[in-house]
Amino acid sequence: MERSYLGLADESLFIDKIQSTFKAADVKLLRNAYIFSQEKACNGNPIGCKAANFLFSQNADAVTIAGALLAPLTWGNLTNVDDVRGSFGSDVATVLEDLRDSFLPSKYSRTNQRESMHVLLASMEGPPRKAILYITFRLLALECATNALAPATRKMAQETLDILVPIANHLSLGDLRRRLEDACFQILAPQDYEELQERVCPIQSEDNKCLRILLSGAKRLLANNGIQGRVQGRTKSLHAIHCKMIRTGKNLEEIMDRVGLRIIVASVPECYTILGLLHTHFRPIPGTFDDYIGLPKNNGYQSLHTCVYPVREISHKPIEFQVRTDLMHQEAEHGTAAHWRYKQDKTADLLDQQRTQWMGGLVRQHRESLSNKAFVERLHQQVFQNHLLVFGNGGRIVRLAQNATVRNYMQIINIRFTHDMPVKVNGRLVNIDFRLRDGDSIEVLGDGVATNHVFNAEMAQDL
16 A cells, blocks of 8 residues: 555655765665554554654664664564564664563552563663663653553653663763653642743743853854854753752752853863863852863763853853863763764773663662662662762773772672672772772772773773
């Protein structure tokens, strides 16, 4: 049966879009996946196309987008992973292996709650593309939920906040994480969401007036110094504002006590040049400078952060600047989703390997946890509350919670260990319950994991 005119028009738009972005082999893969998905699904493949278009906007690679088009077919038994492997290759098939339908929440009950969470984590184990697909379809399920008050929808939102939001954060999916948080907030606390939205609007409106002036000034600063770059305003999500108010006990005005700008340039040297210019033209606030380029966060996030005093007659609030390169911006906003399209060297491959290893470690950590609650607390501590910085894995930078031990370090980097495994901290033999301090260097010996874990500044700069 011939496809409808509307279907052909949609196909044309999709093909035009991918042809202007991808190489010929990737265009062929995506075109074939799109046509296959439309022909297999009786009423077209709206959710697959919606996921594919969303991932395209996140700068995802062709394998991930093809997986988005084909995943609904495997869930609906319209095709299987073996057929996908034969028609579209092993990379696409690997992404779809054991991938659960994330439009459905885990079946929580006292008897199967632990098993359900384990199945969810196992579904995302392996290449981070699997987690990206799972999280993307979950976001679409939350944003198009027809009955936000239904118990199943609320369970799905809570499950997302507990597990998927920290995973998205660790994979550096900044844009996706913020949308997940706000969708869950709107479902779980609709009245709080609407009230906060109403209160935030006039404050953001006033901040936006200030931002327009500051954006113009920052662009002139770049032009006058011969630096090409982009300048953006930056705002917090409603969920982030809500959580910070609860965590700190501060009111809305105290939380929204600064305006934020982001400057994006081509190279690392230009980042530091701009930092110098900002500190020359504005008065920096002591203690507010963070260098996440030299010392990246665990999830690969890199940027320079600095805060300056208000500018008279322009802003009555402090101004926070983030300075980063284009590649750092891609990593911060779209993270692993854009990773395969932009990776260029062995350090990118290493980061990919570390993320795959971390996803596998979550399954083991859940199995070893006393309860789901204990696992969720541990996951959130790893992702959101890590303050110690230690050096290991040939220069790998790892952030840990206060009072973390060598055992915690081993768990986070997913090394299988025994109680008598020899470990050195700062060159001295210690046991796995040794409490780590900020700046420690770790060396694990024996059992095939003997790697010199001493800090290497050049590699840390690349990660």
